Amino acid sequence: MATVDNTITPGDYPARHDEDGHDPRRRDFINIAAVAWAGVGAGVVVLPLINQMNPSADVLALSTTEVDISKIEPGQAIKSTFRKQPLFVRNLTPKEIAEADAVAVSSLRDPQSLDDRTKAGKKNWLITLGVCTHLGCVPLGAGEGENKGPFGGYFCPCHGSAYDTAGRIRSGPAPTNLVVPDYAFTSDTVVTIG
Amino acid sequence: MVRTIALLVGAAFVFVLGISLFGTISTAISDPAPETAEHEFHLHPKDAELSSAGMFGKFDRQQLQRGLKVYQEVCAACHSLRYVSFRDLEQIGYSEGQVKALAQAWPIEQPGVNPDTGEAATRKNVASDRFPSPYANEVAARAANNNALPPDLSLIAKARHDGPNYVASLLTGYQNQPAELLRKFPDAKTPQGLYYNPYFPNLNIAMPPPITSDGQVTYEDGTKSTRDQMAKDVAAFLTWTAEPNLETRHGAGFASVIFLIIFVFLTIGTYRNVWRGVKH
Amino acid sequence: MSFPWANHYEPKQPLMRWLDEKLPLPRLVYNAVGAGYPVPRNLNYFWNFGVLAGLALVVQIVTGIVLAMHYGANSLVAFASVESIMRDVNAGWFLRYAHANGASMFLAVVYIHIARGLYYGSYKAPREMVWLLGVVIFLLMMATAFMGYVLPWGQMSFWGAQVITGFFSAIPLVGEPIRVLLLGGYAPDNAALNRFFSLHYLLPFVIAGVIVLHIWALHIPGSNNPTGVDVKGEQDTVPFHPYYTAKDGVGVAVFFLIFAALVFFSPNLLGHPDNYIEANPLSTPAHIVPEWYFLPFYAILKSFTADFILTGKLWGVLAMFGSILLLFFLPWLDSSPVRSANYRPTYRWFLIVLALDVLVLGYIGGAEATARNVIIGQLATAYYFAHFLIILPIVSRSERPRPLPNSITEAVLAKHGGTSPAQTALAH
Numbered sequence: 001m002a003t004v005d006n007t008i009t010p011g012d013y014p015a016r017h018d019e020d021g022h023d024p025r026r027r028d029f030i031n032i033a034a035v036a037w038a039g040v041g042a043g044v045v046v047l048p049l050i051n052q053m054n055p056s057a058d059v060l061a062l063s064t065t066e067v068d069i070s071k072i073e074p075g076q077a078i079k080s081t082f083r084k085q086p087l088f089v090r091n092l093t094p095k096e097i098a099e100a101d102a103v104a105v106s107s108l109r110d111p112q113s114l115d116d117r118t119k120a121g122k123k124n125w126l127i128t129l130g131v132c133t134h135l136g137c138v139p140l141g142a143g144e145g146e147n148k149g150p151f152g153g154y155f156c157p158c159h160g161s162a163y164d165t166a167g168r169i170r171s172g173p174a175p176t177n178l179v180v181p182d183y184a185f186t187s188d189t190v191v192t193i194g
Numbered sequence: 195m196v197r198t199i200a201l202l203v204g205a206a207f208v209f210v211l212g213i214s215l216f217g218t219i220s221t222a223i224s225d226p227a228p229e230t231a232e233h234e235f236h237l238h239p240k241d242a243e244l245s246s247a248g249m250f251g252k253f254d255r256q257q258l259q260r261g262l263k264v265y266q267e268v269c270a271a272c273h274s275l276r277y278v279s280f281r282d283l284e285q286i287g288y289s290e291g292q293v294k295a296l297a298q299a300w301p302i303e304q305p306g307v308n309p310d311t312g313e314a315a316t317r318k319n320v321a322s323d324r325f326p327s328p329y330a331n332e333v334a335a336r337a338a339n340n341n342a343l344p345p346d347l348s349l350i351a352k353a354r355h356d357g358p359n360y361v362a363s364l365l366t367g368y369q370n371q372p373a374e375l376l377r378k379f380p381d382a383k384t385p386q387g388l389y390y391n392p393y394f395p396n397l398n399i400a401m402p403p404p405i406t407s408d409g410q411v412t413y414e415d416g417t418k419s420t421r422d423q424m425a426k427d428v429a430a431f432l433t434w435t436a437e438p439n440l441e442t443r444h445g446a447g448f449a450s451v452i453f454l455i456i457f458v459f460l461t462i463g464t465y466r467n468v469w470r471g472v473k474h
Numbered sequence: 475m476s477f478p479w480a481n482h483y484e485p486k487q488p489l490m491r492w493l494d495e496k497l498p499l500p501r502l503v504y505n506a507v508g509a510g511y512p513v514p515r516n517l518n519y520f521w522n523f524g525v526l527a528g529l530a531l532v533v534q535i536v537t538g539i540v541l542a543m544h545y546g547a548n549s550l551v552a553f554a555s556v557e558s559i560m561r562d563v564n565a566g567w568f569l570r571y572a573h574a575n576g577a578s579m580f581l582a583v584v585y586i587h588i589a590r591g592l593y594y595g596s597y598k599a600p601r602e603m604v605w606l607l608g609v610v611i612f613l614l615m616m617a618t619a620f621m622g623y624v625l626p627w628g629q630m631s632f633w634g635a636q637v638i639t640g641f642f643s644a645i646p647l648v649g650e651p652i653r654v655l656l657l658g659g660y661a662p663d664n665a666a667l668n669r670f671f672s673l674h675y676l677l678p679f680v681i682a683g684v685i686v687l688h689i690w691a692l693h694i695p696g697s698n699n700p701t702g703v704d705v706k707g708e709q710d711t712v713p714f715h716p717y718y719t720a721k722d723g724v725g726v727a728v729f730f731l732i733f734a735a736l737v738f739f740s741p742n743l744l745g746h747p748d749n750y751i752e753a754n755p756l757s758t759p760a761h762i763v764p765e766w767y768f769l770p771f772y773a774i775l776k777s778f779t780a781d782f783i784l785t786g787k788l789w790g791v792l793a794m795f796g797s798i799l800l801l802f803f804l805p806w807l808d809s810s811p812v813r814s815a816n817y818r819p820t821y822r823w824f825l826i827v828l829a830l831d832v833l834v835l836g837y838i839g840g841a842e843a844t845a846r847n848v849i850i851g852q853l854a855t856a857y858y859f860a861h862f863l864i865i866l867p868i869v870s871r872s873e874r875p876r877p878l879p880n881s882i883t884e885a886v887l888a889k890h891g892g893t894s895p896a897q898t899a900l901a902h
Contacts, residue, residue: 052569218779468720
């Protein structure tokens with residue numbers, strides 16, 4: 001009784017968990033199940049932690065924009081915004097349309113005709129995002145008196161990408177044409193973007 | 195040394211507390227706190243039996259839509275709802291088109307800027323707008339309401355104890371001051387311009403009775419618009435505006451709790467498995 | 475350091491061996507919370523709460539970082555940005571409710587952790603440093619919790635900031651300038667909100683750092699145990715992993731179950747309705763109270779109503795800070811050689827009274843200041859200080875402890891009602 005300390009001999013001491021010489025016992029299944037269950041739970045909790053970074057409901061609610069185009073004269077353009085990005089709405093002159101149509105589509109880096117990029121019967125309305133497809137600067141050419149570049153459309157001052165009167169990339173580092181967003185004419189004077 | 199200092203410090207605190215205690219007791223005897231009318235006549239809200247109450251609570255969409263109508267026709271003239279957007283109404287059963295039309299037709303317009311002159315102007319509401327406030331600012335609100343500020347209602351159901359029931363009880367709680375109150379507390383007569391309401395914390399509220407007669411609001415779904423019904427409907431609506439995610443929360447809660455109960459049993463199993471044969 | 479019989483980390487795979495030579499991080503973990511840390515075999519479930527506190531801190535840091543991505547620390551937009559989190563941000567309501575209730579869970583777990591330390595004498599030699607670091611963590615937590623409560627910029631946030639910074643104005647002469655310095659103004663406003671946000675973001679990482687020291691200091695003598703008797707040999711301990719990882723697992727599961735029940739079914743139970751009203755410097759709520767975890771201290775503050783040399787206000791503030799700071803001296807106030815209150819029959823009763831006393835203080839802290847409540851609060855406050863500063867030093871000298879078991883193993887075997895070697899062998 002006095003030497004209770006020694007009543008458990010070292011050999012009697014339970015074997016270390018990871019050195020259990022025998023086959024994995026059936027009851028060890030529950031250990032694996034508990035750890036797996038915790039893993040599933042952690043995985044599910046990560047979802048909202050990541051998803052919170054997606055656009056919130058108030059940002060998504062601004063996903064359509066209406067633009068009044070009644071005051072844009074031929075040869076003029078306006079800058080508006082769509083999803084907090086600049087949007088160019090341009091009323092092309094017949095000369096500009098002719099220049100765009102004169103280019104052989106197959107010779108372009110991103111082959112598209114002006115018809116592809118405008119609505120039927122509204123060929124003079126060129127609506128594009130004002131975001132250079134190279135690295136995202138705002139090209140010049142929409143504002144009064146801005147440099148329209150060598151092809152008469154838009155010119156990006158950051159790295160010298162030049163777009164033509166159909167907003168197509170013609171020279172410089174940008175890989176593709178200016179993006180045409182989804183839009184529709186809700187009336188002759190109002191365009192709904194998005 | 196530490197113990198000696200501790201004894202002294204402890205004795206000092208206890209001594210000062212003793213003086214304080216003596217003061218409290220002698221004041222309580224010589225000058226007992228008087229009874230107040232608020233203490234005696236304030237009532238706790240009645241249970242409005244809203245469907246959103248409790249763990250299984252869900253909103254009744256029809257009721258929320260009726261409540262919106264009550265808010266629109268009765269409350270909106272004075273109370274803002276500034277954290278709620280028109281688009282949120284899609285959650286209570288309106289289609290996108292209905293929300294657009296509702297926003298367009300909303301009597302109070304959204305403050306904005308005249309695009310030609312840059313002067314302050316108003317424009318029609320769109321779905322992404324928050325509900326416009328009836329007053330431009332607090333000064334205007336107070337000026338129009340006898341110097342009382344009508345609170346924003348977006349969060350009212352969470353900003354009051356037992357909020358949903360409080361709203362329903364308050365709206366139907368207006369009454370004449372009980373004769374017994376006046377007999378006991380002659381000084382507590384409701385002042386001019388205030389209204390007696392036992393559900394309001396200090397019994398006298400600046401808001402005139404908003405719901406005055408049955409049928410004040412005409413419901414489209416054919417529900418009879420009694421005063422009680424209107425009060426409950428708007429309380430339900432304001433419960434939703436305060437906690438629009440309540441149903442999602444309850445749903446996620448049940449899934450989580452079931453998941454975790456299973457987890458508890460699994461961990462107990464693991465614990466027993468690991469410790470079997472080890473006395474502890 | 476560790477006991478000589480501790481398992482040694484022996485990486486088998488070449489990659490792990492390589493890593494162990496270059497950066498022995500796995501070895502550190504193995505020795506700290508792995509199989510290389512021998513722990514008394516008789517720990518009860520109260521020993522779960524240290525791990526749970528660490529877990530709660532992780533939950534707070536993760537949800538907090540995510541909330542900071544959407545929160546606007548400016549008095550003009552703070553309240554609206556919190557509402558935007560609740561309504562528009564994806565799963566924002568979940569993250570905010572988890573953070574708000576996570577704070578309550580953290581404090582609750584830590585209070586139980588402290589109570590366990592008090593009852594089983596974990597503050598005594600050789601673990602004084604563990605205790606001192608723990609009190610530092612507790613102070614940092616209180617500061618962090620207070621500043622976090624200001625951020626939603628509701629009525630309770632604002633008036634909490636006003637009242638708590640007002641404590642400093644009780645200090646003679648320099649008090650008011652200190653208060654103005656802390657607030658960056660004469661009342662809480664944008665400057666105060668911004669610095670509180672900055673510090674609220676910083677302090678949790680400081681807490682994490684002090685926790686590392688806390689665990690480091692703990693690993694020198696090793697964990698205490700319910701008997702308070704020192705570990706005598708290998709038969710007294712089991713490796714932390716898998717024995718205590720499995721036991722902590724149960725605690726973790728129950729922790730999350732309670733946490734989930736709060737977040738999903740009663741997220742505002744522990745909050746105050748007034749904090750859903752935007753801060754208004756011109757109107758104080760009728761009944762201002764701090765969050766539940768500060769209520770006992772608030773009751774102490776309110777109890778000093780008489781002037782005696784110093785003003786009652788200053789006595790209250792001194793007592794409130796003193797009620798926590800006295801914990802720093804606890805290891806030296808208690809001179810009893812016996813750690814566990816299980817073997818200290820007199821002191822055990824005083825401890826139970828203390829626990830009830832703190833609960834009473836908590837109730838009084840949140841209750842209306844009627845004469846009856848003030849009297850109860852004053853008596854309860856007097857006991858609190860008398861317990862630590864007068865009763866404890868005296869009782870620890872005068873009482874006769876019950877006989878201690880010779881070893882942890884003897885206590886374990888006695889509990890199981892058998893001491894014969896044969897039975898122990900059968901149990902295996």
